[in-house]
Amino acid sequence: MKQVNLGIIGGGTVGSGVYHAWRQNGALMASRLGMRVHLAQIAVKAFDEPRPYPIPESLLTTDWRSMVRRPDIDIVAELAGGTTVARDMVLEALRLGKPVVTANKALLSAHGEELFEAAGQSRANLYYEASVAGGIPIIKAIREGFVGNRITHLFGIVNGTCNYILTRMKQERAGFEAVLAEAHRLGYAEADPSLDVDGHDSLHKIGILASLAHGFWVRPETVHVEGIRGLSQADIQFAERLGYTIKLLGIIKAASPAGRAGRAARGSRIQVSVYPALIPSSHVLASVHHVFNAIFVRGDIVGDTLFYGRGAGKDATASAVLSDVADAALDLKFGTPCRVPPFVPHERAGAVIPIAQAVSRYYLRLTVLDQPGVLAQIAAILGRARISIASVIQPEGHAGDVVPLILMTHEAPNAPLAHALDRIQRLAVNRAPPVMIRVESFD
Amino acid sequence: MKQVNLGIIGGGTVGSGVYHAWRQNGALMASRLGMRVHLAQIAVKAFDEPRPYPIPESLLTTDWRSMVRRPDIDIVAELAGGTTVARDMVLEALRLGKPVVTANKALLSAHGEELFEAAGQSRANLYYEASVAGGIPIIKAIREGFVGNRITHLFGIVNGTCNYILTRMKQERAGFEAVLAEAHRLGYAEADPSLDVDGHDSLHKIGILASLAHGFWVRPETVHVEGIRGLSQADIQFAERLGYTIKLLGIIKAASPAGRAGRAARGSRIQVSVYPALIPSSHVLASVHHVFNAIFVRGDIVGDTLFYGRGAGKDATASAVLSDVADAALDLKFGTPCRVPPFVPHERAGAVIPIAQAVSRYYLRLTVLDQPGVLAQIAAILGRARISIASVIQPEGHAGDVVPLILMTHEAPNAPLAHALDRIQRLAVNRAPPVMIRVESFD
Structure with a gap:
């Protein structure tokens, strides 16, 4: 039976998780593949780092560069994280013609185009299933399973920390800060949670998926990002009364003119965004709770699909x-290093539309004086902007002369x-800034 | 750009669906793959069959054998259905060394072992993603995405007709026969619905998934099958009150003694069954409605995952x-025909356990005389069988001297x-046969 040797860079959460999984199921993998993957060496920062799973010291080295250059190392897994040294690690392995496996979404988001080009030039592949929604084989599904589909919609819950916070805020009527503190205590949130709660981690992942699905490189700075900081319990509860659940979504929507002629003429136009959105509570995506991830994909042939699993953690990523x-x-x-290339730029004329052009429905919550004519003023502003109102709720039972007014x-x-919201905000009847959250209804 | 020629056998629902999808996205596929797939010919039963999508007559032939033998046909797709001529078609193409794509789960269930062996001998691959849950790339996910996992649990809603019937029975409080008639009218059920409602179609699919996941050929006659015929509205409603939803599930559960030593000594033992089961309504599988399919997979590394999409129909299958x-x-x-073989028998000592040994929880509904001591008698019988009762409901408000008694x-x-149910059934207090439905709780 043929054998290949694997060298891993990184002995932390993911690296030690891979070691543990390989110990447990390496023999099973070999019997399925008809070949053996031998874990030859693991390059770490220091021998005595704390690790979720112990690794025998005989496997460890602190010299990643020498390990990558070892002639008997056939495959390199970059599981170190970061975007600076990690970039050198990946480029060095590719330069040597060695295939690289990475779980590093931040690296791909920052340097993906350069790394994919390096892979193409060295004819050594770069594999990155673990970089997006670890436990969900979504890269393989989009690239291979849906190769015959134009992906018209993709909605992803791709950040477990945010989904955990939103789930507990809804279930326990708790505030954002309290749940964030609890998430940190349980190890679901970092000491500095901004990468997660401000939407940047979701951006890294959704940019990779958008590039893959639409065939042009989606630069992160073209993606509109809003996080969940400041989301209020009031909105979670009003959404619930209206039959909706608020989730932080990565969103990719085709915005091309219909038909092949339109696309051919202008190249495909897509919306790529990250923002909290109201989704119907009856939709299967709304029942994705806690740290779980899920990715809803609509293809023009396959229709609606959904993929669900753990998005992070040592085992799912392993x-x-x-x-x-x-x-x-x-x-x-x-001997087929480029059988499925990491990224095929097949839509060079594609572009991301600015958020100003993106279309959705909206949930608006105003806090206004309880006096006659207020709704008429607001409705008139929306009407002039050609935005039609689908429903209005002014809940009863509010004390005092200030009432919430919810418009869908x-x-x-x-x-x-x-523009309309700006005008509404300037009305004298406002007693608090208006709240706007987008509504995605999967129509 | 390299080109390969595809010949399709079958111009019905699936065949014409593939033609339509290829017309729509063939160019997109070519740009993604770096090679062109040309649809060269489609063999049909008759030129004037009705088809969901029209096919130009110039593409049609009624002589499948000549088409398969055309030297310029590189790939054959068997989309004809059936298990007799279809077997000849697949064997003929493989014999000529041509890779075959099939959507035919009945064929694989009946002759899979023979066909996979023929593929191995001819060094031409047999691909069957479309045979199980069409729109869901589950074969690729299990075989490639989860290659590093031992699959400990798989629960699949893999028959759209049954899921449609159960969804409407629950939502509308309608009876089985009425919903079945409606499903037939809408084209979701065949004139003879037994293949679907008696569980045989689910058996075909779950047998394929079990073989793939566990590495030995699961013969259909070893699989315990119960359908949804005769499922009563009363049970759907009592289940709902208890927080459960009834779904027809294909079930694969590892039943091996824990640990590698146990498995190695005895080979893996698995339960493979199809039966209606109560599942917690809060579980994401319970929110899979109408004709949609979903497959829940638990791997020993990846944890819980779920794949959702349309299971059948011309487009999802295409x-x-x-x-x-x-x-x-x-x-x-x-030039890598056997890169991922159709089936790798990697657990030759594996076996399916008889249903008698399979473990689950149970929902029991008895219809008994409303008199003192009945529950004591029943509890005593269950106690002697070492079955503990988790909860009992005897709903109030039933007229007359007969009451339902629900035990979990x-x-x-x-x-x-x-055995216990048999004893309970013989008690004089019964006024109708006891109902037993298994409970799967994903613990």
Whole structure:
């Protein structure tokens, strides 16, 4: 039986998780693949780092560069994280013609185009299933399973920390800060939670998925990002009364003119965004709770699909790394390093539209004086912006002379809505800034 | 750009669906794959059959055998259905060394072992993503995405007709026969619905998934099958009150003694069954409605995952066929026909346990005389069988001297439960046969 040797860079959460999974199921993998993957060495920062799973010291080295250059190392897994040294690690392995497996979404978001080009030039592949929604084989599903589909919609809950916070805020009527503190205590949130709660981690992942699905490189700075900081319990509860659940979504929507002629003429236009959105509580995506991730994909042939699993953590990520290592091993065995390239730019004229042009429905919560004519003023502003109101709620039982007023609109682009909201905000009847949250209804 | 020629056998629902999808996205596929798939010919029963999508007559032939033998046909897709001529078609193409794509689960269930062996001998691959849950790339997910996992649990809603019937029975409080008639009118059920409602179609699919996940060929006659015929509205409603939803599930559960030593000594033992089961209404699988399919997979590394999409229909199935055609095309381009073999028997000592040994929880509904001591008698019988009762409901407000008595048990093997049920049935207090439905709680 043929054998390939794997060298891992990184012995922390993911690296030690892969070691543990390989110990447990390496023999099973070998019997399935008809070849053996031998874990030859693991490069770490220091021998005495704390690790979720212990690794025998005989496997460890602190010199990643020498390990990558070892002639008997066939495959390199970059599980170190970060975007500076990690970039050197990946480029060094590719330069040596060695296939690389990475779980590093921040690295791909920052340097993906350069790394994919380096892979193409060295004819050594770069595999990154573990970089997006670890436990969910979504890269393989989009690239191979849906190769015959134009992806018209993708909605992803791709950040477990945010989904955990939103789930507990809804279930326990707790405030954002209290739940965030609890998430940190349980190890679901970092000491500095901004990468997660401000939407940047979701941006890294959704940018990778958008590039893959639409065939042009989606630069992170073209993606509109809003996080969940400041989301209020009032909005979670009003959403619930209206039959909706608020989730932080990565969103990719085709915005091309209908038909092949339109697309061919202008190249495909897509919305790529990250923002909290109201989704119907009856939708299967709304029942994705706690740290779980889920990705809803609509293809023009396949229709609606959804993929669900753990998005992070040592074990779920290890499962994805082993899957990529298996693909790399088979590609080495058969001498087909570029069988499925990491990224095929097949839509060079594609572009991301500005958020101002993106279309959605809207939830608006105003805090206004309880006096006659207020709704008429607001409705008039929305009407002039050609935004139609789908429903209005002014809940009873509020004490004092200030009332909440909730409006749900029909579909409209963001620009006129922002303009109308600006005008509404300037009305004298406001007693607090208006709240706007987008509504995605999967129609 | 390299080109391969595809010949399709079957111009009905799936065949014309593939033609339509290829017309729509063939160019997109080519740009993604770096090679062109040309649909060269479609063999049909008759030129004037009705088809969901029209096919130009110039593409049609009624002579499948000549088409398969055309030297310029590189890949054959068997989309004809049936298990007799379809077997000849697949064997003929494989004999000629041509890779075959099939959507035919009945064929694989009946002759899979023979066909996979023929593929191995001819070194031409057999691809069957479309045979199980069409729109869901579950074969690729299990075989490649989860290659580093031992699959400990798989629960699949894999028959759209049954899920449609159960969804409407629950939502509308309608009876089985009425909903079945409606499903037939809408085209969701065949004139003879027994293949679907009696569980045989689910058996075909779950047998394929069990073989793939566990590495030995699961013969259909070893699989315990119960359908949904005769499921009563009363049970759907009592289940709902208890927080459960009834779904027809294909079930694969590892039943091996824990640890590697146990498995190695005895080979893996698995439960493979199809039966209606109560599942917690809060579980994401319970929110899979109407004709949608979903497959819950638990791996020992990845944890819980779920895959959701349309299981049948011309378009969802076409998406899977195109995915397999793309894999076949790449394997031809790179000369790697056996890169991922259709089936790797990696657990030759594996076996399916009899249903008598399978363990689950149980829902029991008895219809008994409303008199003192009845519950004591029943509890005594269950106690002697070492089955513990988790909860009892005797709803109030029933007229007359006959009452329903609902018991939920803890986990127990099927054999003692069946024995106890037999004893309970013989009690004089029964006024209708007891109902037993298994409970799967994903613990």
